[in-house]
Amino acid sequence: MADNGKAVVITGCSTGLGRASALHLARRGFTVFAGVRDERAAERLRTDAPEDRLRPVLIDVTDEESIVHAYKRIREDVGAAGLHGLVNNAGISVSAPLECVPVDELRQQLEVNLIGPAAMIRQFLPLLRAAATGGRIVNVTSGVGRVALPYLSAYAASQFGKEGLSDALRRELAPLGISVSVVEPGAIATPIWDKQAATAARLLDQAPEPVAALYRKRFTAFAEANTATATTSGTVPDDVARAIEHALTARRPRIRYRVGRDVAVGALAARLLPDRLLDLILSRSV
Structure with missing residues (x-):
């Protein structure tokens, strides 16, 4: 175990925010069970x-058998000390007009971003309850989980759902001494943008051309604006890693951590502006 006696599980550590957070927490003295999809990412x-700090574990959050197998392995490692934290970071982004998103793609979006975290929480709660200091759950969502953008309806549905799940669980688990925090990253340059662009191109190509033609010009402009925002935002993966660390270590962790100016501005606008005015502002920005 780590010198500080705290072990955490993080999903989605192959690249991006999960990888940065796993490495950051390992350097900070945690024992990190880093969930990855394959052995190449683990290596x-x-x-x-150092292997004694960071221990890759194969976890597919859409596969219950994979989750149970990872749980048994981690339970053997942590023993009676239990698990200090569970960070649900694994996620994908399906970006396309909803009319161009097949139901199977929508279902996969919800499986990874919403049902997967719920399944992880259900499985690992016994280890979180066993932690002497009270276990902590950190759910990584997105600024789109507070302000839904056009052409991200599938992704927004999954992240709004994860926000609602987190709110309910926070109230449900507080009597058991388990805290639930949400980390809401804004636009950050990570590999998710390349994956999102590839998925978007594939979905538009697969849609009937008369349908795709209705959206192609506006959607292309939206995608280019999104990519530009990510590459110039100034927010980096380590900013998210530090927010996760605070949620895992603070005496009173925050309920929400908004990482990035764009998220803070969006949340403020959503709270203060009428919906129709917010719609107008977003349509003009796109």
Whole structure:
């Protein structure tokens, strides 16, 4: 175990925010069980952090058998000390007009971003309850989980759902001494943008051309604006890693951590502006 006696599980550590957070927490003295989808990603992580601090674990959050197998392995490692934290970071982004999103793609979006975290929480709660200091759950969502953008309806549905799940669980688990925090990153340059662009191109190509033609010009402008925002935002993955660390270590962790100026501005606008005015502002910005 880590010198500070705290072990955490993070999902989605192959790239991006999960990888940065796993490495950051390992450097800070946690024992990190880093969820990855394959051995190649596991090996890349092993080369960048001491094995006694960072331990890659194969976890597919859409596969219940995979979750149970990871749980048993981690339970053996942590023993009676239990698990200090569970960070649900794994996620995908389906970006396309809803009319161009097949139901199977919508279902996969919800499986990874919403049902997967719920399944992880259900499975790991016994270990979180066993932690002497009270376990902590950190759900990584998005600024789109507070302000829904056009052409991100599937993604927004999953993240709004994860926000609602977090609110209910926070109230449900407080009597058991388990805290629930949400980390809401804004636009950050990570590999998710390349994956999102590839998915968007594929979905538009698969849609009937008369339908795709209705959206192609506006959607292309939206995608380009989104990418530009991510590459110039100034927010980096380590900003998210530090927010996760605070949620795991603070005496009174925050309910929400908004990471990035764009998220803070969006949340303020959503709270203060009438919906129709917010719609107008977003349509003009796109």
